[in-house]
Amino acid sequence: MSSRDSTSSRRRYVDGVEPCLIDGIAAPGPSADIEPDAVSAVAGEIPYNWSLDSDLISWGRNVGDVLGVSDPTFLASGAAFAQLIAPGSGPSRADVVKTPAFRDEGGGVPYQLQYGLHLPGRNEPTWIEDTGRWFGGQDGKPVRARGVLRVINEQHEREQHLVRVSQFDALTGEMNRWRLAETLDATIEETVKLRSSCGFFLAAVDNLARINDSYGYDIADEVITGVGKCLRSKLRGKDHLGRFSGNKFGIVLNDCTPDDMLIAADRLLSGVRDKVMPTSAGPVAVTVTMGGVTAPRHARTVRDVMIRAQEALDSAKVKRGGSFQGYTPNLARDAQRHENIRATQEIIGALNARRISLVYEPVVGAKSRQPEFYECLMRVGRQDGSLMAVNEVIGLAERLGLVGLLDHRVLELALQELIAAPTFRASLNVSAASTGDAEWWSALAAMLGPHSGIAERLTVEITETAAIRDIDETRDFVKRVKDLGCSVAMDDFGAGYTSFRNLRKLGVDIVKIDGDYVRNMTRLDDDRAFVQVMIDLAQRLGIKTVAEWVPDELTASILADWGCDYLQGAFVGLASAERPWLAAGDTMPKSA
Numbered sequence: 001m002s003s004r005d006s007t008s009s010r011r012r013y014v015d016g017v018e019p020c021l022i023d024g025i026a027a028p029g030p031s032a033d034i035e036p037d038a039v040s041a042v043a044g045e046i047p048y049n050w051s052l053d054s055d056l057i058s059w060g061r062n063v064g065d066v067l068g069v070s071d072p073t074f075l076a077s078g079a080a081f082a083q084l085i086a087p088g089s090g091p092s093r094a095d096v097v098k099t100p101a102f103r104d105e106g107g108g109v110p111y112q113l114q115y116g117l118h119l120p121g122r123n124e125p126t127w128i129e130d131t132g133r134w135f136g137g138q139d140g141k142p143v144r145a146r147g148v149l150r151v152i153n154e155q156h157e158r159e160q161h162l163v164r165v166s167q168f169d170a171l172t173g174e175m176n177r178w179r180l181a182e183t184l185d186a187t188i189e190e191t192v193k194l195r196s197s198c199g200f201f202l203a204a205v206d207n208l209a210r211i212n213d214s215y216g217y218d219i220a221d222e223v224i225t226g227v228g229k230c231l232r233s234k235l236r237g238k239d240h241l242g243r244f245s246g247n248k249f250g251i252v253l254n255d256c257t258p259d260d261m262l263i264a265a266d267r268l269l270s271g272v273r274d275k276v277m278p279t280s281a282g283p284v285a286v287t288v289t290m291g292g293v294t295a296p297r298h299a300r301t302v303r304d305v306m307i308r309a310q311e312a313l314d315s316a317k318v319k320r321g322g323s324f325q326g327y328t329p330n331l332a333r334d335a336q337r338h339e340n341i342r343a344t345q346e347i348i349g350a351l352n353a354r355r356i357s358l359v360y361e362p363v364v365g366a367k368s369r370q371p372e373f374y375e376c377l378m379r380v381g382r383q384d385g386s387l388m389a390v391n392e393v394i395g396l397a398e399r400l401g402l403v404g405l406l407d408h409r410v411l412e413l414a415l416q417e418l419i420a421a422p423t424f425r426a427s428l429n430v431s432a433a434s435t436g437d438a439e440w441w442s443a444l445a446a447m448l449g450p451h452s453g454i455a456e457r458l459t460v461e462i463t464e465t466a467a468i469r470d471i472d473e474t475r476d477f478v479k480r481v482k483d484l485g486c487s488v489a490m491d492d493f494g495a496g497y498t499s500f501r502n503l504r505k506l507g508v509d510i511v512k513i514d515g516d517y518v519r520n521m522t523r524l525d526d527d528r529a530f531v532q533v534m535i536d537l538a539q540r541l542g543i544k545t546v547a548e549w550v551p552d553e554l555t556a557s558i559l560a561d562w563g564c565d566y567l568q569g570a571f572v573g574l575a576s577a578e579r580p581w582l583a584a585g586d587t588m589p590k591s592a
Helices: 003-015 064-069 078-083 093-098 153-168 179-194 208-215 217-233 259-272 302-319 331-352 390-400 403-420 436-449 469-485 500-506 525-541 553-562 581-583
Strands: 020-022 025-027 045-051 054-057 107-117 126-136 142-151 198-205 240-245 248-253 288-295 325-326 356-365 371-380 426-429 458-463 487-493 510-514 544-547
Touching: 020 064, 025 064, 025 426, 045 064, 054 078, 054 259, 078 093, 078 259, 093 126, 093 142, 107 487, 126 153, 126 288, 153 179, 179 198, 179 240, 179 248, 198 217, 198 259, 217 240, 217 259, 217 458, 240 500, 248 302, 248 458, 259 288, 259 325, 288 302, 288 371, 288 458, 302 325, 331 403, 356 403, 371 390, 371 403, 403 436, 403 458, 458 469, 469 487, 469 500, 487 500, 500 544, 510 525, 525 544
Parallel strands: 288 325, 371 426, 426 458, 458 487, 487 510, 510 544
Antiparallel strands: 020 025, 045 054, 045 142, 107 126, 126 142, 198 248, 198 288, 240 248, 356 371
């Protein structure tokens, strides 16, 4: 018999008539009562008729084979069958048939259920899909039901696996971040309803990078798993644990006051600290640092709870590894956040509206007092026409991760000016964040490439404090800039105490002596000696010098006598939007 013939025969047998569809699945229609007969055991489906008046169930003859029971007589009644359904595994057929949500209007009412059956001799439930239709009497209430059972153990296992994957962390077996957030949300909601209090901890495994380096990532994973087990062993039965991120666990504490939170934190910290984690590489000593917050006292949403727990964790790390810090409101911190938001909006708005502009501060020859080049300085305009304070903008932009955008715009404006004005020579500052930014390099190379003679008129400045963070990386930056044909200056030299050995190693063309030393050199012997030594050593290394913040003629004359090459500061000229080089015949550049 073909597959199609087999299916057709089975459907005629089960239903007695052409089958009806329940959500696209074949199910018995309202035929006359017939006794179920043998259905192919291979198909794994057991037909049944259930009379609600007598509570008797008549099964297909394959019921024993499909369910794997030798004597199926214990399934003869609805009440007996209902006793076999595993508690909590899902609604039973009796639940939907005896307490129906709908009336039978003549065609029967379909149902499809999944539940577990506790069958004799089995330790685990046998999972069943029960598809059928109940039919009502004259009053529309159920009097009988017809359907088929199908064993779905493999399907159920696949579904459970998908649930585990979607809700639980593969490494530790604990809830993943999504499920943890869902649990926290439900806990907060219940806490608010009961006018109670709950807590949330973030616990970070300390020095995980060191463990990775010392033992390898596999051992670090074993440590994370061990910490998770240790934390779980110290929790109350009503609390919840989940893996928040790589080295962090989240802990939801039900019915927890601020005092309870301190007790719980001490119990968890000591539980990890006092236990050496066993690993395949041997025992590893581990500590965790924790931050916590109570809700709804200090936060009423999952987002706020997690943010404030992270803030508390950051504070605990600053205080001491292996410690706990509870969240406390901080008006100054909150005010700074509002300021950060405002500044971010202003900076982004200025970039989008082209309110970033340049002013030009002359750098003059120490002896000629004539401009040799101009330092391009950024100005950020507000919507009302006023300007943001430059130092404020730079500090905020660096802290908020916006300085790269500003560097990119300043580069565009400076190169535009260089392209349009053949006599213009310029320097511009670049932040440490942009020295490794591929987009900044691409913009520099793209604008220099088609315009010969531009690179030799451009000097790129990097601060000494940025340079000394990584001497080798800075040396690579200097080489790349010089390979493009530009010069490189180290700004604020003396602020970071770079050794002259590193100065020679970097290969910069110019050092700009920090103005804090220059402006006081006529009054302070130490500053005067420092400036003189720097100029002398720079000369010996073949590096040009710029003295910043030159305040007066006396200072300028001394610097020139010592051999300083260039002067910059209020005495020789303030930054201005004027373009004096245009008088030499250059044309005004178009706005970028």
